[in-house]
Amino acid sequence: MIINVHAGHSLKCRGASGLLDEVNEDRAVKNKVIELLRANGHTVYDCTDDNGKNQNSNLKAIVNKCNDHKVDLDVSIHLNAGGGTGTEVYVYSDNSKAKDEAERIVKNISNTLGIRNRGVKTTTKLYVLRKTNSPALLVECCFVDNATDKAKWNADKCAKAIVEGILNKSVNEHVETPTPKPQSNASSALGTYMITASDLSVRTGPGANCRRKTYEELTKNAKAHDYDKDGCLNYGTRVTVSEFNGDWAKIPSGWVARKYLKKV
Known part of the structure; x- marks a missing residue:
């Protein structure tokens, strides 16, 4: 939903x-x-x-x-x-x-x-x-x-x-938030990042209907935080991450692997 x-x-x-x-x-x-x-x-x-x-x-x-x-x-x-x-x-x-x-x-x-x-x-x-x-x-x-x-x-x-x-179903009251593994290539968590990998393919949302996209699909006429027809995030050439408690791998509707991002 x-x-x-x-x-x-x-x-x-x-x-x-x-x-x-x-x-x-x-x-x-x-x-x-x-x-x-x-x-x-x-x-x-x-x-x-x-x-x-x-x-x-x-x-x-x-x-x-x-x-x-x-x-x-x-x-x-x-x-x-x-x-x-x-x-x-x-x-x-x-x-x-x-x-x-x-x-x-x-x-x-x-x-x-x-x-x-x-x-x-x-x-x-x-x-x-x-x-x-x-x-x-x-x-x-x-x-x-x-x-x-x-x-x-x-x-x-x-x-x-x-x-x-x-x-319309039972859920667990206590939710454990996964802790991202530290990466040595990041000196700072905050700022604007550019997708650089030419073979980038990521899942663009948490739901089963969210398809995987290639780098070309992600960057063609896409702006950061645009959403496709499935309600999934289209990652543009730039993504700004400044509001997620230092967890710059986490974008509102999905995850991008840190190795695909470069700070600019």
Whole structure:
């Protein structure tokens, strides 16, 4: 699957707060959801906005990020407020293609955390559900101002429940991230790198549908971070790696062997 995931609100336009803080907790859930989905072979885009100064700019930024990608599902993660208890999931209408996932998610969160199942609800008023191009759902994980919900809250367990609802199968909660073997030909991890091997052939994504490509295919009219029809990354003549914790072999939707890259 190809999936957009984002946490609601921004660091400058924060959401609900009480016994829990929505912005802190929804980002913890979002990060774990993305980790688990990627570990299970799916392409995930993080469409979270941290910079919106008000509700309108925040929502527009999120939707613009979501609509930059053609995906199977948009997932918006929030926490609720207002004195209630339990979890609920919103979709745009009863005909939404995200409704099956929504029903599984709300059931899973309720059962996992031991809180009330408030069900799947429809609304045309939520901007994210109204403006995203792909099937979308919005998860209200629990209530930030309810003592019962707070006592039973666990971000990692909630994230696992969401992922299992999306995929309709069980997944492991703890994911071990492989550590790349050190290479002697790299003096620095950060910067821009050029693909140099004329016989380069790499798998361009984690899924079974991602085909192997030759150097010529990869570099012909390709730009770094373009995606093909399978949602797989097309590696251009240059790839910039500056945001993956020094692991410059790792590109968002796949892996390139370090021996094929030269710093420029």
